[in-house]
Amino acid sequence: xxxxxxxxxxxxxxxxxxPACAELTxxxxxxxxxxxxxxxxACVAANFSLQAGEVLGIVGESGSGKSTLLQMVNLxxxxxxxxxxxxxxxSGAAVDLCQMNGYSARHFRNDRLGIVHQRPELGLxxxxxxxxxxxxxxxxxEWRHVGRIRARTSELxxxxxxxxxxxxxxxxxFSGGMLQRVQIAKALASRPSLxxxxxxxxxxxxxxxxRVLDLIRRIQWEEQITMLLVSHDLGVIRQLARRTIVMxxxxxxxxxxxxxxxxxxxxxxxxxxxxxxx
Amino acid sequence: xxxxxxxxxxxxxxxxxxxxxxxxxxLKAVAIPGxxxxxxxxxxxxxxxxxxxxxxxxxxxxxxxxxxxxxxxxDDAGVNAVNLRRxxxxxxxxxxxxxxxxASLIQxxxxxxxxxxxxxxxxxxxxxMVDPLRWVxxxxxxxxxxxxxxxxxxxxxxxxxxxxxxxxxxxxxQYPVMVNGRYMMDTTPIxxxxxxxxxxxxxxxxxxxxxxxxxxxxxxxxxxxxxQFEDYPFRTEYQAGQRCVRCGAEQTFLTxxxxxxxxxxxxxxxxxxxxxxxxxxxxSAEVQP
Numbered sequence: 140x141x142x143x144x145x146x147x148x149x150x151x152x153x154x155x156x157x158p159a160c161a162e163l164t165x166x167x168x169x170x171x172x173x174x175x176x177x178x179x180x181a182c183v184a185a186n187f188s189l190q191a192g193e194v195l196g197i198v199g200e201s202g203s204g205k206s207t208l209l210q211m212v213n214l215x216x217x218x219x220x221x222x223x224x225x226x227x228x229x230s231g232a233a234v235d236l237c238q239m240n241g242y243s244a245r246h247f248r249n250d251r252l253g254i255v256h257q258r259p260e261l262g263l264x265x266x267x268x269x270x271x272x273x274x275x276x277x278x279x280x281e282w283r284h285v286g287r288i289r290a291r292t293s294e295l296x297x298x299x300x301x302x303x304x305x306x307x308x309x310x311x312x313f314s315g316g317m318l319q320r321v322q323i324a325k326a327l328a329s330r331p332s333l334x335x336x337x338x339x340x341x342x343x344x345x346x347x348x349x350r351v352l353d354l355i356r357r358i359q360w361e362e363q364i365t366m367l368l369v370s371h372d373l374g375v376i377r378q379l380a381r382r383t384i385v386m387x388x389x390x391x392x393x394x395x396x397x398x399x400x401x402x403x404x405x406x407x408x409x410x411x412x413x414x415x416x417x
Numbered sequence: 418x419x420x421x422x423x424x425x426x427x428x429x430x431x432x433x434x435x436x437x438x439x440x441x442x443x444l445k446a447v448a449i450p451g452x453x454x455x456x457x458x459x460x461x462x463x464x465x466x467x468x469x470x471x472x473x474x475x476x477x478x479x480x481x482x483x484x485x486x487x488x489x490x491x492d493d494a495g496v497n498a499v500n501l502r503r504x505x506x507x508x509x510x511x512x513x514x515x516x517x518x519x520a521s522l523i524q525x526x527x528x529x530x531x532x533x534x535x536x537x538x539x540x541x542x543x544x545x546m547v548d549p550l551r552w553v554x555x556x557x558x559x560x561x562x563x564x565x566x567x568x569x570x571x572x573x574x575x576x577x578x579x580x581x582x583x584x585x586x587x588x589x590x591q592y593p594v595m596v597n598g599r600y601m602m603d604t605t606p607i608x609x610x611x612x613x614x615x616x617x618x619x620x621x622x623x624x625x626x627x628x629x630x631x632x633x634x635x636x637x638x639x640x641x642x643x644x645q646f647e648d649y650p651f652r653t654e655y656q657a658g659q660r661c662v663r664c665g666a667e668q669t670f671l672t673x674x675x676x677x678x679x680x681x682x683x684x685x686x687x688x689x690x691x692x693x694x695x696x697x698x699x700x701s702a703e704v705q706p
Contacts, residue, residue: 245566264571268581271574278573284647285580307581 142226143365144189144212144333145233149221151207154178164388166408171202171388180389181207185221187384187394189333191228194359194366196380196397198373198412204389205369209337212236212367213254214244225251228332249279253326257338259318262325263310269296269321270306276328295324300354316347320354327358336368340375352378373416377401385409429476430508435459439477439632443623446634451596453547453564458630468501468526469627471543475505475524478539478623484512486520491528491670491690498526515693529611531669531694534620536637542606544626547633549593549603569601573644580649592651594643596635601644610653610670615641662686664698 152160157176164173164180172179182204189195197205210216212223214236223236225247239247253276256262263272273292274282282288293303299320310318319339326334336355340348356379359366370376376383376397383400385393385408393406404410429436435457442456461469479485487502489495493515501524506513514520517530526543534540550560553571563569572593579587591605592612604612606624615622615635622635635641645651660667670690677683689695 241562241566245568249570264574267574267578270581271578274577275570275574278577279570283645285577286648288577289581 141191141228141231142188143191143193143228144367145222145224145226146185146187146208146212147222147224149182149185149208149211149223150180150219151182151204151211151216152178152180152219156180166387166390166392166406169388171204182211182218183389185391187391189365189367191332191365192363193382194368194380196376196383197367197369197386198371198376198383199386200371202388203386205371205386206337207389208386209335209367209369212333213252213335214239214248227251249276250329251332252335253329253331253333254335255319255322255326255337255339257341259310259315259322262322263318265310267309268307269301269310269313272310272321273325273328276325280329291328292324295328298327298358299324300350314347316343316351319343319351323351323354323358327362327364330362332365334364334366336366336370338370339368340370340372348375355379373401373412377416385412426508428481428509429479430461430504431459431473431476435473436477439473442632443474443478443634446623446632447621447636449600450636450639451600451602451633453631453633455630456632458627461627462504463500465628466545468497468524468543470625470629470632471524471526471541471627472501472504472625473627474541474623474625474632475522476508478541479505479509479511479522481509481511483522484514484520486514486517486523486530486693488523488525488528488530488691488693490526490672491530492692494692495526516697517691517693525606527606527608528670528690529607529614531689531691532697534618536619539621539623542622542624544603544606544624544629544631546591546603546605547626547629547631549591549601551603564600567599572601576644576646580646586645586649586651592643594641596641597639598642602633602635602641608654608670609643609651610655612641612643612651613653617641659687661689661695663688664695666695666698669694 154177156178157173159175160173160178163175164171185208199205211218218237224233225236226233270292273295274288277288277291292306296303301317301320340351368380380397383397384391387408393409400409401413404413439456442454446454459473461472463469485505487498489498502513517532522539524541548560550563550572553575554560554563590608591603592609594602594604594612596602617638617640619637621637624633643651659671661671666689671687672690673685673687675683676686
C-alpha cells in the first residue's frame with residue numbers, strides 16, 4: 140500500500156522558546172507551556188504516515204495539539220519546522236506542502252483537501268444558502284454551469300441525507316446535525332483525496348452523533364476516501380479509524396492499530412483514556 | 418514682482434514628489450493588471466468622492482503638450498466635469514476639447530467614450546468603490562489575502578446566489594471582471610455597457626480611487642472577462658427598440674429623462690449618454706432624424 144501523506148518531524152510553537160523548553164514541557168512534565176519563557180509547544184516532533192484509503196484517528200484531551208496538527212495538514216496554519224509530504228495518487232513524486240506559497244496552498248486545499256470543522260460557522264458562510272455553500276467547492280473547481288452545479292449539489296445533499304428541496308434555504312434554518320452533513324457535502328464536492336474531520340460530533344446529541352458517524356462510515360466505504368479524524372472521544376475513533384495516534388501535551392505518546400490500542404494500551408495516558416472510555 | 422494665481426502653483430497643482438509617487442504606483446499597476454496598488458492620496462481643493470483619485474492620476478501624468486477631455490456620466494458639461502476641467506486647465510494651461518478623438522488624455526466618471534479609443538490615448542477613470550470582494554468580505558486585510566491567493570470562490574458563490582434568487586445575473590453596476598486571468602477587478606466607474614470594451618482594448622485605462630487610496634490599471638491588449646455562467650451569460654443594458662431621441666443612435670449607451678409637456682404631463686425619452694458623440698452624429702450626414 141502506498142502512502143498518501145507523510146508528516147515528518149513537524150513542530151509548532153507559540154512564543155520565542157528558550158533552552159529550558161525541552162526539559163520543562165511535554166507529557167512527562169504534564170504541560171505544553173514552558174514555565175520559564177511562556178512558550179506554548181502545541182506540536183512537537185510529530186511523525187506519522189497515512190495510507191491511501193485509510194482512516195487515521197488522532198485522539199487526546201483538549202490542548203493536546205491534535206487540532207493544531209490538523210490545521211497544519213490543512214495548510215491553514217504554517218508549521219515552524221518539519222515536512223508534510225503529499226504523494227498524489229496519480230503520480231509517484233512527493234511534494235512538501237510546507238514549502239508551498241499562499242497561492243499554491245490555496246489551490247491545493249481547494250483541489251485535494253476537504254475539511255469538516257467542529258463548529259459549522261467555521262466551515263460555512265451563514266449568509267449564503269446551503270446550496271451556495273456546497274457549490275463553492277464546485278465553483279472553485281471551475282464549474283461554470285448553474286444547472287449542472289445545482290444537479291451535483293442536489294446529488295451531494297441526497298448522499299449526505301439532506302433534503303434536496305431545501306437547497307436554497309439558509310444554514311441558520313438547519314439543525315446542528317444537518318449543518319455537519321452540509322459541511323460533509325461541501326467537503327466531498329470536489330472529490331478530495333484527503334478528508335479532514337475535526338471533532339465532527341462534538342456538541343451533537345447521541346442519536347444525531349450516531350447518524351453522522353454512520354454517514355461518514357458509509358461514505359468512506361463507498362468512496363474509499365482517505366480520512367484524518369481528530370476527536371477527544373475514543374468511542375468515535377474506535378468506530379471509524381483503523382489506526383490511531385494518541386497525543387498529549389503537544390506530543391505523540393502512542394500510535395498503532397486502533398484495536399491494539401484499545402485492548403492493550405502501553406502509555407499510562409492511553410491506559411487512562413481507555414479505562415475512562417469503558 | 419506681482420505673480421498671477423496660476424504662477425503660485427506648481428505645474429499640475431501637485432508637488433513633484435507627489436507626482437513621482439503616483440507615477441511609481443501607476444507603473445506597478447500597469448505591470449500587474451487589475452492589482453490594486455496603494456498610494457498616498459493627497460488632499461486637493463475638491464472633496465473626496467468627487468473624483469480626487471482620477472484627478473491625481475491626471476495631474477501626475479499630464480504634460481503641456483496634452484489635449485484634455487473631461488467627462489461626467491458621458492457629458493462634457495456635467496458639473497463635476499466642468500469643475501475638474503477648470504482646475505486642471507488653471508494649473509496646467511493645457512488645451513481642452515470635447516472631441517474624444519482629438520484628446521490625448523481623457524478623465525472620466527462612469528463612462529468610456531463611445532468612439533473607439535486609440536493606442537496613443539489614455540483614459541483615466543474616477544473610482545468610487547475599489548474592491549469587488551467588499552460584498553463578500555468587508556475586512557480589508559482578509560480581502561487582500563484573498564486577492565493574493567486568488568481565492569475568489571466566495572465571489573463566485575455571490576454570482577451563483579444572484580442567479581438562484583433573482584433568476585438571472587442581476588448585478589446592475591460594479592460588475593466584477595477577471596483581468597488577465599489573475600486578479601478580480603471592480604468596474605464600479607462604468608456601466609455594464611462599457612465592460613466588454615475593456616477587453617483587449619488599444620488604450621491604457623488607469624483607475625484612481627482617492628478616498629480609498631488605491632490605483633489600478635488595465636494596460637492595452639489585456640483580456641478582461643466578466644464573471645458569468647455558461648447558462649447565464651453576461652449581458653449589457655441594451656434594449657432592442659430604444660434609440661436616442663436626438664441623433665437616433667441605437668447601439669450606444671442611452672440615458673432616460675423625463676420631458677414635461679407644460680400641461681402637467683410629459684414623457685420619458687432616451688438620449689445618448691456620450692454628449693460629444695451625439696453632437697457629432699447630429700452634425701454629420703448619417704443621422705436620420
